[in-house]
Amino acid sequence: MDCGTPPIPMDVRTATQTLLSVRNLKTYFPQDEGTVKAVDGVTFDLYPGATLGIVGESGCGKSVTARSILRIVDRPGRIVDGEIHFRRPTTNGGAGQTVDLTKLEPNGPEMRAIRGAEIALIFQEPMSSFSPVHSVGNQIIEAILLHQQVSRRDARDKTIEMLQRVGVSSPEARVDQLASQLSGGLRQRAMIAMALSCHPTLLIADEPTTALDVTTQTQILELMRQLQREDGMAIMLITHDLGVVAEMATDVAVMYLGRVVEQAPVDAIFHAPQHPYTRALLRSIPRMRARSRARLTPIVGAVPHPYDRPSGCPFHPRCADFMAGTCDRRAPSLRPVGDQHTVSCFLYE
Amino acid sequence: MLAYIGRRALLAVFTVWAISALAFAIIQLPPGDYVTSYIAQMASMGSVVSDEEAQNLRIQYGLGQPIYVQYLKWMELVVQGDFGFSMEWRRPVTEVIGDRLWLTVVVSVAALLLTWVLALPIGIYSAVRQYSVGDYVATFIGFIGLAVPNFLLALVILYLGFTLFNAHIGGLFTPELQDAPWSQAKVWDLFKHLPIPALILGLAGTAQQIRIMRANLLDELRKPYVVTARSKGLSEARVILKYPVRLALNPFASTIGYTLPYIVSGSIIVSIVLGLPTVGPLLLKALIAQDMFLAGTIVLLLGVMTVIGTLISDILLVWVDPRIRLEDT
Numbered sequence: 001m002d003c004g005t006p007p008i009p010m011d012v013r014t015a016t017q018t019l020l021s022v023r024n025l026k027t028y029f030p031q032d033e034g035t036v037k038a039v040d041g042v043t044f045d046l047y048p049g050a051t052l053g054i055v056g057e058s059g060c061g062k063s064v065t066a067r068s069i070l071r072i073v074d075r076p077g078r079i080v081d082g083e084i085h086f087r088r089p090t091t092n093g094g095a096g097q098t099v100d101l102t103k104l105e106p107n108g109p110e111m112r113a114i115r116g117a118e119i120a121l122i123f124q125e126p127m128s129s130f131s132p133v134h135s136v137g138n139q140i141i142e143a144i145l146l147h148q149q150v151s152r153r154d155a156r157d158k159t160i161e162m163l164q165r166v167g168v169s170s171p172e173a174r175v176d177q178l179a180s181q182l183s184g185g186l187r188q189r190a191m192i193a194m195a196l197s198c199h200p201t202l203l204i205a206d207e208p209t210t211a212l213d214v215t216t217q218t219q220i221l222e223l224m225r226q227l228q229r230e231d232g233m234a235i236m237l238i239t240h241d242l243g244v245v246a247e248m249a250t251d252v253a254v255m256y257l258g259r260v261v262e263q264a265p266v267d268a269i270f271h272a273p274q275h276p277y278t279r280a281l282l283r284s285i286p287r288m289r290a291r292s293r294a295r296l297t298p299i300v301g302a303v304p305h306p307y308d309r310p311s312g313c314p315f316h317p318r319c320a321d322f323m324a325g326t327c328d329r330r331a332p333s334l335r336p337v338g339d340q341h342t343v344s345c346f347l348y349e
Numbered sequence: 350m351l352a353y354i355g356r357r358a359l360l361a362v363f364t365v366w367a368i369s370a371l372a373f374a375i376i377q378l379p380p381g382d383y384v385t386s387y388i389a390q391m392a393s394m395g396s397v398v399s400d401e402e403a404q405n406l407r408i409q410y411g412l413g414q415p416i417y418v419q420y421l422k423w424m425e426l427v428v429q430g431d432f433g434f435s436m437e438w439r440r441p442v443t444e445v446i447g448d449r450l451w452l453t454v455v456v457s458v459a460a461l462l463l464t465w466v467l468a469l470p471i472g473i474y475s476a477v478r479q480y481s482v483g484d485y486v487a488t489f490i491g492f493i494g495l496a497v498p499n500f501l502l503a504l505v506i507l508y509l510g511f512t513l514f515n516a517h518i519g520g521l522f523t524p525e526l527q528d529a530p531w532s533q534a535k536v537w538d539l540f541k542h543l544p545i546p547a548l549i550l551g552l553a554g555t556a557q558q559i560r561i562m563r564a565n566l567l568d569e570l571r572k573p574y575v576v577t578a579r580s581k582g583l584s585e586a587r588v589i590l591k592y593p594v595r596l597a598l599n600p601f602a603s604t605i606g607y608t609l610p611y612i613v614s615g616s617i618i619v620s621i622v623l624g625l626p627t628v629g630p631l632l633l634k635a636l637i638a639q640d641m642f643l644a645g646t647i648v649l650l651l652g653v654m655t656v657i658g659t660l661i662s663d664i665l666l667v668w669v670d671p672r673i674r675l676e677d678t
């Protein structure tokens with residue numbers, strides 16, 4: 001394998017099975033005012049068939065991480081460091097070779113064969129994520145024709161079948177409609193149909209339900225879970241909604257200012273959070289089954305401006321457990337604190 | 350969709366009517382009526398118009414009757430293809446205009462096509478490679494194109510052609526073919542002469558369209574559907590040409606209508622400099638000489654052409670933008 005030496009120790013499961021393994025990823029946007037370090041050392045692992053919830057405040061680099069994996073970061077942004085190891089499926093569906101996506105040409109044939117076919121993306125704006133002048137079907141058929149050796153007619157049949165699967169009623173008619181003729185929920189279903197039309201092994205969902213009402217949101221999440229059961233793909237679910245994470249995720253990575261500060265199985269995150277930021281994040285959301293009327297405590301302070309990041313641990317100015325002389329001087333690194341549980345904090349070094 | 354086109358067609362009819370009223374007003378502008386000036390004109394040429402003939406003319410044009418009757422009588426003649434008599438040229442207006450109207454259309458459409466052929470790819474390049482060297486070069490040339498008056502450019506090209514190649518670049522035909530009847534050779538001759546006037550006439554428009562295309566496309570490139578297209582694994586060229594360019598083109602389809610008259614009016618001086626047999630110089634002369642039937646006719650015909658152009662661009666817009674088809678079907 002071409003993994004090189006990972007900066008953190010990996011347990012057996014990690015080494016043998018990861019579908020996606022991101023190591024110390026850095027994606028910067030050079031601007032006139034200075035460099036925006038949108039992603040500044042992200043490390044996490046994602047296992048086949050699992051759902052990794054990525055949570056963190058707005059602007060912490062979740063979307064840029066997703067786009068870095070797909071190699072579609074907008075200019076002038078670019079990956080300046082790190083590795084993204086992705087295990088490509090073999091033709092018979094088994095696990096195959098891993099490739100470091102950061103080494104591929106963003107628009108080269110290999111990356112384009114992966115993008116859309118093996119890693120698919122759905123994101124927030126169901127309104128504007130379809131072209132307003134092409135029919136929904138046209139855009140799904142295009143994806144199928146691109147990655148599969150089928151005739152146009154077959155691609156169309158597959159599209160209708162896929163729309164049916166995601167719960168679009170009368171798909172034969174919908175297939176020729178414009179996105180503006182569909183409701184928000186239907187549009188997101190069509191988006192999911194498009195993403196899954198080529199049976200990816202990894203689905204990246206960037207806040208797929210943020211723009212939807214609560215009922216539709218539940219339906220879409222249920223649909224994703226059902227399709228995951230049927231197709232067995234892994235999901236990287238980006239959200240700021242910890243409720244969604246609790247419902248969907250098997251593992252969670254918590255991001256703060258371009259870094260993963262904690263990754264753990266979902267139970268550990270909710271019941272034994274280690275990083276002060278994770279704890280603060282959990283305290284800031286209402287709990288459904290809370291026994292007492294526990295008070296919500298918002299995280300003190302605001303997310304720093306991306307141009308001037310705090311020195312040392314980026315969270316130290318807002319941290320309840322701030323240790324002067326340590327946290328503001330050096331940056332902590334991710335260390336294992338339990339079974340598949342890693343934290344980046346000096347409390348555990 | 351039919352309702353949309355129907356509405357547009359109705360608007361076109363109304364506009365044509367307004368233009369005809371304007372043309373009629375132009376004809377009515379000079380003091381005295383047409384027949385009186387016609388008689389005076391004829392007298393100055395030594396021929397006498399008989400009273401009977403003058404009376405017939407008065408009846409034909411409804412002179413002495415209410416103004417709307419005169420307008421209707423004039424319209425009746427126009428619809429039959431009789432545009433009146435040119436005082437200045439002493440010939441019927443249709444004869445004076447002759448091929449010039451069609452040549453104007455040919456030159457203008459050529460300029461428009463050339464504008465697009467140049468502006469669209471350059472605009473796309475400028476947007477996709479924003480702030481690259483190529484973008485700056487295109488911007489620079491674009492501003493020069495906007496800033497240099499096109500007649501000056503015409504003069505420079507004439508001069509260069511003459512001094513460097515000892516060739517006379519003006520005109521739309523080689524002199525031998527100028528007055529020859531239409532033939533394959535003449536059409537080919539026209540075709541060979543077209544690029545330079547089209548380039549000169551289209552340059553300012555090209556510069557402007559590059560800016561518009563660049564701005565439109567930059568807007569579209571930021572839209573999420575571009576990310577969607579990219580995330581499918583399409584090649585970058587296909588992503589850009591199929592999606593954002595397609596949307597950035599919409600505003601262009603709707604500019605055809607008003608670009609044409611812009612080119613025609615902008616062409617007057619260039620046509621004079623280059624000796625192009627278009628209606629532009631004719632209109633100028635007619636206005637100076639107060640040759641009102643000629644002027645009014647040219648305004649009328651150009652106006653109608655523009656309306657037709659606009660209607661075509663409206664229909665084109667329906668074709669490129671299916672969203673319009675959905676509006677109140």
Ligand SMILES: Nc1ncnc2c1ncn2[C@@H]1O[C@H](COP(=O)(O)OP(=O)(O)OP(=O)(O)O)[C@@H](O)[C@H]1O
Pocket residue numbers: 029036037038039056057058059060061062063064065074075076077240306
């Ligand atoms: N094209 C770009 N140019 C410059 N800076 C960018 C660009 N895209 C993102 N950024 C910056 O990168 C940082 C991370 O952005 P990102 O979109 O990944 O945040 P996010 O975690 O997805 O936030 P949200 O929850 O609001 O979606 C932000 O500070 C943002 O300003």
Ligand SMILES: [Mg+2]
Pocket residue numbers: 062063064206
């Ligand atoms: Mg985001």
